[in-house]
Amino acid sequence: MREHLCPLRHLFVPGALMLACPVTIGAGSQEPANGKMNMSNxxxxxxxxxxxxxxxxxxxxxxxxxxxxxxxxxxxxxxxxxxxxxxxxxxxxxxxxxxxxxxxxxxxxxxxxxxxxxxxxxxxxxxxxxxxxxxxxxxxxxxxxxxxxxxxxxxxxxxxxxxxxxxxxSSDLSASGEAGGASTSGFEPDGRVVVLAGGSESIETVRQVIAAYPANCPPTVILVDADADVVERAVDRLRPSVACKIEEAGSNVMLVPGTVYLAFRDTAHVVVENDYAPVLNVIERDPVGGHRPSADMLFASVARAGLPALGGLLAEDNIDGVRGLDALAKTGAQAFAESGQEGELNQRFAELSKMGTKAAGVAASDVPGWILSATSKQDLAA
Structure with a gap:
């Protein structure tokens, strides 16, 4: 007999904490007691x-x-x-x-x-x-x-x-195992640093960016405000199949082409400084606006450093990074934000639009190609 419904939640499991909350889930069933049933789940x-x-x-x-x-x-x-x-x-x-x-x-x-x-x-x-x-x-x-x-x-x-x-x-099964796309074969970076900030909602977009990067990709710092174990597992799975290098953010690290630097530990902030070359540093301070690492602090540091840069905000259900990216855009740096689906703008992009920030709206699926096209010395589509 097939099992349509989730079993009663009070079954005894030795050594395990079980919650006594009978729930019926399935076609024609009543809404769960916790009210979670939602089309977006x-x-x-x-x-x-x-x-x-x-x-x-x-x-x-x-x-x-x-x-x-x-x-x-x-x-x-x-x-x-x-x-x-x-x-x-x-x-x-x-x-x-x-x-x-x-x-x-x-x-x-x-x-x-x-x-x-x-x-x-x-x-x-x-x-x-x-x-x-x-x-x-x-x-x-x-x-x-x-x-x-x-x-x-x-x-x-x-x-x-x-x-x-x-x-x-949201994983792209067709992209598994691919190391860079054919469209990046003629890529030559224009010398800018790429700085991105996302969270648990944008892990797949981060994965797609790294998977699409060629071996000579622009030096890229990606802040991911998500569970460290989840980020590490995603990176470990991706690392063997990509063309670029992936490193965890650290102090006194010179940013070089061909490498992606990930900042995801909730114990410190990460900043980019200009010491005759772009240098990454980790700073142990209190959370900023409830966030550590703080996207606002990261973008603001790039703005202060005066480095040629491209900044981008990926989807997340908070506005951390909005003010920092606005400050970076005001220095003349190119900026973008993941725009969301039609009729449902991502919170960060909507906030940037309200502030009048000069930032392009880019769909999640287009982010990897958009970054490479923007930072290439030549038109990749040519």
Missing amino acids: VRVLIVDDSAAMRALFCDILDQAKGVEVVGTARSADEARDQIDELNPDVLTLDVEMPGMTGMEFLAEIMGSKPMPVIMLSSVTQQGTGTAQKAIELGAVDCFPKPLHSSPEEFNATVEKLGALIIAAA
Whole structure:
């Protein structure tokens, strides 16, 4: 019998914190008690042969912002029917299942109807052979099943897995494994520094930018205000297949072409200074406007340094970076912001428009090509 609905959330899992919140999710069902059902939520199908694990992950994802569990399945056979019926945005898949294994089903999915898949298992932690095989087969990422569930660990898992699923929903499966596009073969940088700021909502855009960059890309600093583990996992998956170098932001680091510098630790700010050459520095200070690292501080530092630069704000549900990018644009630097979908402007772009900042609006899918075209000495389309 196929399982359409998420199981009751009070199943006992040894050593795990379970929430007693029966929820019915599925076609024709009532709205969940927590009121999460929303057309903009990422719709997830959980596939695991263990009823306890299905209940646990329903609990975890029920608490995650922007995520909605639309169904569960116990096997590959059930999952096939559920995928056709529910059309989920993301699939979470166990590795070890009776009958067709999770790895075999993953290969089948990618060969017939590719979709974002996150492997959930105790044997797919990053760095294992199983995890590497899953990534090679097309999985977006691998996430370990929680072995302990204290309240603190449960909340941390909610945040990390929720962010991972939201990023997976917007992943470009066709771009996996590609190292730079053919359109960048004639790229020659114009000498400017590129400075970008985004958050958990823009991890996929950041991934696409790095994947599109050629080996001689402009020196690029990217601030990502998101869970550090999620950023690290995304970068680790991307690193082997890209042409440019990826480094974590540090102090007294000279910015050089061919390298992307990522700032995502919430323990310090990052600034760019002019010491006869662009230099990156990390500063341990209190949060600015509730943010650390602060996009406003980063953009303002580039403006003060007087360096030739291009600044960009990627999507995020706050206005950190708006004032800093405005200050940078007023120095004559080229600026842009991710514009959002038609009729639904991203908050940061909308705020820049209100301020009258001279900044181009760029759709998320166009950001990589736009940056390369803007910073190239010649027209890449020629």
